[in-house]
Amino acid sequence: MEAVLKNVSVTVELLAVAARSNAVSQWDEQTLSRAFHWAKYCEHIYSRFHNNTAIRRVMEQQLQITNQSLRHVFPGYSHVSFSDLRRCQHVLLVGLLNNPELPITIMKTLFKTPVNIINNDFEDVTGICSHLIRCKSACKVLRPLSALSAVGADAEVQGEMLMERLGAMLSQGNELCRVEHFLCSVLQDSEGAVQHMCLVIAAALLTAKGSAEQTASQDFLLEWLQSRHNLLHNLCTMLPSAILKELAKGHQKFRDSFCHMLKKWATEMEYSITEGEWINNSTNTTVTFQKLTEFFLLLFEACPSVRRNTEEEMRLFKISDGDFDVQGLSVWGDLLSELNK
Incomplete structure (x- = not known):
């Protein structure tokens, strides 16, 4: 396990270098191939351990240490969560394409038409972008999508279908208990599919509001979520940071529920000497x-706008704990200290 943790940590450092360092200007095709090899390794680690709570926790702790050190090296660095490992190759590719120091030779390799394909997978990294372009073109021809998100095509399609069905049931005047029963049936926790279910819910909530009916459907889904604490907990812990941020931006009810859950987690903390x-x-x-x-x-x-009220509330909690500026005496005081660093 020690070797696995080290490999994952090194790969996350590699992602940061690929996206933000001018060292990329020295990369050749062999370096590029090794980078995608390690990204694929992390995807394998995720698929193997994402349902193992104990191992996942250890990996999340290691990722937090790695992310913290990388924030000191790369200003504006976006941390990599355990959930992000499932799409590590995509994160690497996007980072490279956004790095102005990427050599033109590497760019040509990424866009080159691949020669050898085995079981729908490339023998090397040649043509990754061309492959993505063909897939996106096919999606556009088969089913126009106005705003592709980070949830993935499957979840996005299912999210839109969920909104359509929910809207139809509400507009037909179905009893609310029947609508709730429908949501419980299609969004119930099923072992091994919890994360996909969270992505479907996120896709539904991020669907562009094109009508009052759609807005009503999203409001109903949000209200239903507020009474499902386990499901809300899974959403907050399993969704990628970018999706969580979009949900918080777009929906006040989700924002309020998210903030409430964070404060609940804080109250459950105990300081280990x-x-x-x-x-x-x-x-x-x-x-x-x-x-x-x-x-x-x-x-x-x-x-x-949430920050001022939340931090003021934390200060009041800190005062009720004795208002000491000593680490370990008040979780609220230590949170304020970290948040204002």
């Missing part, structure tokens, strides 16, 4: 103090 850090004592979540801090920063970035 032996480990020298805040530990969540709840069996329902593996959210660490560092992850909690990142969630608050994400919320504040998505909705700056």
Whole structure:
């Protein structure tokens, strides 16, 4: 496990270099191929361990350490979560294409038409962009999509279908209990499919509001979510940061629920003297103090207006804890300290 953690950490560092360092100007095709090899390795690690709570927690802790060190090296660095490992090759590709130092030779390799394809997979990285372009072109021909998101095509299609069905049921005057039963039937937690279900819900909520009916459907879904704490917990912990941020920006009800959940997680923290850090004592979540801090920063970035009231509330909680400026005495005081660094 130690070797796996080291490999994942090194790959995350590689992603940061690919996106933000001028060292990319020295890359050749062999370096490029090795980079995608390690990205694919992380995708394999994710698929193997994403349902193992104990191992996932250890990996999330390692990622937090790596992300923290990378933030000091690369200004504006966006952290990589455990969930992001499932699309590590995509993250690498986007980072490279956005790096102005990427050599033209590497760019040509990425867009070159591939020669050898085995089982729908390329023997090397040649033509990755061309392959993506063909797939996106096919999607456009088969089913025009006005705003592709990070949730993936399958989840986006299912999310739109969910909104259409929900809108039809509400407009037909169905009893609310029947509509709720429908949501429970299609969005129930099923082992091994929880993350996909979260992506479907996110896709539904991020569907562009084209009518009052669609707005009503999203409001109903949000109200239903507020009474499903386990499902809301899964949404907050399993969705990629970019999607969480979009949901917080676009829906006040989600924003309020997200903020409430963060404060709930904070109240469940206890300071471990032996480990020298805040530990969540709840069996329902593996959210660490560092992850909690990142969630608050994400919320504040998505909705700056939330920050003032939330921090003022934290100050009041800190005062009720004795208002000491000593680490480990108040989770609210330590949160404020981290948030204002």
